[in-house]
Amino acid sequence: MDAVELASLLCSRLCHDLLSPIGALNNGVELLADETDPDMRERCMELLADSARASANKLKFFRLAFGAAGGFGEDIDTREAKSAIEGLYGPEKRIELGWMVAGDRLPKSAVKLLLNLAMLAGDALVRGGTLDIGAEQREGEVEVVIRAEGPRILLDPSLRAALTGAGTGTIEARAAGAWLAHRLASDAGGSVRLSDAAEPVLLIGATLPTA
Template identity: 60%
Template sequence: MTSPDIVSESIEFASLLCSRLCHDLLSPVGALNNGLELMADETDPEMRQRCLELLGDSARTSANKLKFFRLAFGSAGGFGDAVPTHEARVAIEGMFAQSGRVKLGWLVEDDLLGKLPVKILLNLALIAGDALVRGGQLDVGAERRDGLTEIVVRAEGPKVVLDPELRAALAGTLPPAGLSSRTAAAWMVRALVVSAGGEIVLSAPGDPALLFGAAMPG
């Protein structure tokens, strides 16, 4: 029988993760709503065209975020054990590279990776990409070797900022009171990797580039 405490904790964590996803989707969806309201009152052809362009941008942003979240947090990829790596690349490009602020370096040669490594790769890329507050270079690599899947994510730019609580969540030193919608994804990454018998390494605070590494069986 499942412990009520475990169920309660699982529900609480799911609520925090949902709060994070809703927060990230609020801006583009709100822009869609605002654009539709402007269109309803606008009669000038040029302004209507501009509204349509803004609506298109907001719709693409919303769709890109949903595609990314489906892979990073959902059960995308069907019932198989592996996910095509080009789907992960497209998802990361949609989140970061299309804006022009972040350049993506893709260093994954395998056509398929396990669902768990793909989730880890995407979530580490999300954390590293968000740390590039002024844009920069985001390099993502993964390979399977000797029964292990190794993942490396590197972020470098004019200003790289990793929240100390996110670092603590990835390192496994975050106190229970520090778990929030902001740290839920990082905490999940750590929990998934450790439960699979793997480990996570991080570059030291103050290093010019932010580096994440993860290795796990599979």
């Protein structure tokens, strides 16, 4: 897959995820225009606020995970990554987040890798659960570990294949983050590892050389 195809897939994924909250905003504005009952108007305003917040949180996350956020420096403040993940999963309160990232800054590529892996693991928790995110920078490399545990974990085989680079067919838009994570690791000479699908806990590990 070339850079243009990957960019197209990332844009498709972004549009898909924003369709729901922005559609809710549009519906809420239409309802508000026709509603005269004060209580219902207040409820409409609450729904509009929730949808606007969800849209902003998704944009913040995707800007950091897919885009050129973080400025022109080589490192990104890890607090930005934590805030982006909390915005994506925190408001729903379905997923309990654990943050075990050592250090205040990580290389930009490592932050993007961490965010994309965290998104894959979080989306796999279809009935909620716990999502633990860890990273440590050592001399010459960054080690990333993501752990997801819940009543039901579903990581589609196509996502597994894209994440490990084993896929040979067409990559779908929903697998764009997995393919980007694979490319970030492999292009730097690193690798992504996955626990077996039969395991009750999903573990994703990645090593990203930084030298």
